[in-house]
Amino acid sequence: MATCTPYVAGDYVHVSSGSASGHGWWYRNNCPNQKTTVTIYLYEFYSDNTWHYKSQGSAYVWPGGGSANWANARWVCGVPPYGTAGWRSLISIHSPGTGASAYTPARNLACG
Amino acid sequence: MEMMLAMKPTNASPATVVSLGAWGDVSEGSSGGTSCNVREFALLSDGREITLLDDRGWTSSAPLGEVSLAHVVRNVYNAVLPDDAEETGEEHEWQRFEQRLREAGVAVSQHDLRAMPYRIAFSVPGGWQAG
Numbered sequence: 301m302a303t304c305t306p307y308v309a310g311d312y313v314h315v316s317s318g319s320a321s322g323h324g325w326w327y328r329n330n331c332p333n334q335k336t337t338v339t340i341y342l343y344e345f346y347s348d349n350t351w352h353y354k355s356q357g358s359a360y361v362w363p364g365g366g367s368a369n370w371a372n373a374r375w376v377c378g379v380p381p382y383g384t385a386g387w388r389s390l391i392s393i394h395s396p397g398t399g400a401s402a403y404t405p406a407r408n409l410a411c412g
Numbered sequence: 413m414e415m416m417l418a419m420k421p422t423n424a425s426p427a428t429v430v431s432l433g434a435w436g437d438v439s440e441g442s443s444g445g446t447s448c449n450v451r452e453f454a455l456l457s458d459g460r461e462i463t464l465l466d467d468r469g470w471t472s473s474a475p476l477g478e479v480s481l482a483h484v485v486r487n488v489y490n491a492v493l494p495d496d497a498e499e500t501g502e503e504h505e506w507q508r509f510e511q512r513l514r515e516a517g518v519a520v521s522q523h524d525l526r527a528m529p530y531r532i533a534f535s536v537p538g539g540w541q542a543g
Contacts, residue, residue, distance in 0.1 A: 309487050312491070321495050367493055402441070402445050402473040
């Protein structure tokens with residue numbers, strides 16, 4: 301049986317209710333319609349020119365996304381006034397088939 | 413006795429919201445996938461367009477040449493969902509929309525905004541489509 305190739309997707313990291321927040325979901329493409337575990341990792345860019353891991357979230361969900369079928373990761377912003385820094389997320393699934401992963405583009409957010 | 417009425421300039425017909433929508437700018441992602449910047453807006457009766465939310469977007473591992481129209485539209489809807497949509501069931505940031513429109517001089521209730529038609533349009537490299 302040929303290995304199937306699912307897709308992952310995620311929204312750009314954004315500030316919501318005083319936190320940096322990102323969501324991840326998946327599409328089955330040519331894979332069976334089943335649940336899988338979506339994990340999203342949040343990263344912030346530091347002055348040493350590297351991405352630092354900040355937080356993660358996972359959910360066992362059906363394909364397609366939406367509020368009932370996404371994983372969310374959040375990081376509470378520091379004390380105002382906020383500095384601006386780059387943020388991005390990595391969305392990953394290990395199954396079905398080949399699994400999949402994707403980074404969202406870096407976004408400069410005021411979430412010091 | 414003759415009375416003088418105070419006069420001041422006023423709008424002949426204040427603008428109203430006629431529809432809501434999202435504009436997506438689809439492009440090839442940096443690692444072979446697809447990305448899309450998303451901007452939500454309100455279209456007014458006087459032709460103006462008011463930006464309601466412009467800090468959202470999405471990325472998919474699906475290559476641009478393989479991503480389906482349904483996939484693009486679904487991702488736009490997912491990207492504009494409020495963070496607390498699990499609890500509220502809301503599909504858009506109605507409170508923020510109402511505030512942005514009030515700041516632009518347009519009085520409209522969240523109830524009325526929910527009843528507005530909502531359209532998604534997007535550009536793709538080499539052309540554009542509406543969904």
